[in-house]
Amino acid sequence: MIRLRRLASVLTTPLAPEDILALFNPVFSARQLRGVVTRVVQETAQSATIYFHPGRGWQAHLAGQWARIGVELDGVRHWRSYSLSAPAGTDPAITVTDVGAVSGALVRTTRPGDVLFLAPPQGNFILPEHPRSLLMLTAGSGITPVMSMIRTLVPRRPDADVVLIHSARTPQDSIFREELAELADQFPNFRVNQWFTGEQGRLDFSSTVELERICPDWAERAAYACGPEGFLDDAEALWAAALESGAIGSDVALRDDPGSLMIERFTTSLAGGAGHDGGLVTFESSDREVEADGDTPLLDVGEDAGVLMPSGCRMGICHSCLTPLLAGHVRDLRTGEVHGEPGQLIQTCVSAAAGPVNLEI
Numbered sequence: 001m002i003r004l005r006r007l008a009s010v011l012t013t014p015l016a017p018e019d020i021l022a023l024f025n026p027v028f029s030a031r032q033l034r035g036v037v038t039r040v041v042q043e044t045a046q047s048a049t050i051y052f053h054p055g056r057g058w059q060a061h062l063a064g065q066w067a068r069i070g071v072e073l074d075g076v077r078h079w080r081s082y083s084l085s086a087p088a089g090t091d092p093a094i095t096v097t098d099v100g101a102v103s104g105a106l107v108r109t110t111r112p113g114d115v116l117f118l119a120p121p122q123g124n125f126i127l128p129e130h131p132r133s134l135l136m137l138t139a140g141s142g143i144t145p146v147m148s149m150i151r152t153l154v155p156r157r158p159d160a161d162v163v164l165i166h167s168a169r170t171p172q173d174s175i176f177r178e179e180l181a182e183l184a185d186q187f188p189n190f191r192v193n194q195w196f197t198g199e200q201g202r203l204d205f206s207s208t209v210e211l212e213r214i215c216p217d218w219a220e221r222a223a224y225a226c227g228p229e230g231f232l233d234d235a236e237a238l239w240a241a242a243l244e245s246g247a248i249g250s251d252v253a254l255r256d257d258p259g260s261l262m263i264e265r266f267t268t269s270l271a272g273g274a275g276h277d278g279g280l281v282t283f284e285s286s287d288r289e290v291e292a293d294g295d296t297p298l299l300d301v302g303e304d305a306g307v308l309m310p311s312g313c314r315m316g317i318c319h320s321c322l323t324p325l326l327a328g329h330v331r332d333l334r335t336g337e338v339h340g341e342p343g344q345l346i347q348t349c350v351s352a353a354a355g356p357v358n359l360e361i
């Protein structure tokens, strides 16, 4: 086999055999996982679902997991993370809301046959191992991982007791609204409460009154939440207070989340550098130098300077952006803490310059 490969290499130089195969099969690559887009469905004015068939090396996703997706814009590959909205056991799909350059390109320009660059699925925001009654709290594009869980669980286990409270601005903005209504019609143990902030105002998590009205046994359920930062912070505070007061029994707490509320965040607050000075950042291998302020992530500083920066979640969870620090100190933008030892691997997406910094990249 190895001899055959070597022979093939000689015959195809300077292209590697993988590159030749990729000409015929766009999802074939021994070096970079890829997927070919099979279908694009417009969900709302701002969002679309992109179904794709992954090539060799993809691991089947668990309901609720996410993957890094690479998209080429003007010849530069950008990586972003997207929850996989398709049920487990099927080809994956992502449902993207247009909020910026990469998401905008995905929603507006993706067509069947396009190739996406992929990294394997990951994440712990997944269904509990043992059957439990569930409460799902979602807002806006935060419905995506929960939709995968619902599509996986509800049709296969019609006895599963699931309540979904989903918040969107208007009915037209509510992603998957019709499919959710159909599932709720078909499976009586699955209940959906659509909350429209345009008519009803924000869901009030300052007390348990609203939750109790919609889902009286909310405190006995394993809860999952995904949505904008404020929505998740409020839910987290409500659960923490309920746990403290004994409204949620500790036996209800999920094994890996003492608050009994599992949270998936798409964005995180990076305010730890506000008011601090930055410094001159040197990207050694790329031979670039740029003056940076104290609250801009080094990932953005590098990208703006044209450096090819590795990245993924852009919020400190996936470690795809780890880059060796050669000299200087950086500030963790989540906590404000300053650190830095020569040779230390730093997460450029959540670190800013705290004085002059030399990075190996």
Ligand SMILES: Cc1cc2nc3c(=O)[nH]c(=O)nc-3n(C[C@H](O)[C@H](O)[C@H](O)COP(=O)(O)OP(=O)(O)OC[C@H]3O[C@@H](n4cnc5c(N)ncnc54)[C@H](O)[C@@H]3O)c2cc1C
Residues within 6 Å of the ligand: 066, 080, 081, 082, 083, 084, 095, 096, 097, 098, 099, 100, 101, 102, 103, 104, 140, 141, 142, 144, 145, 265, 266, 267, 268, 313, 314, 315
């Ligand atoms: C684990 C994980 C799962 C994710 N799953 C999804 C998903 O299923 N669907 C999806 O559309 N996005 C998802 N995201 C967000 C996605 O990775 C990108 O951040 C988003 O598409 C914006 O990228 P951009 O380059 O278009 O805009 P950028 O220029 O990078 O960002 C523009 C601004 O939008 C904010 N933002 C990011 N995501 C959202 C959002 N969903 N709604 C409102 N504002 C946002 C960013 O904080 C930033 O301030 C997920 C992120 C993570 C970390």
Ligand code: FES
Residues within 6 Å of the ligand: 310, 311, 312, 313, 314, 315, 316, 317, 318, 319, 320, 321, 322, 347, 348, 349, 350
């Ligand atoms: S890009 Fe995920 S941790 Fe930095």
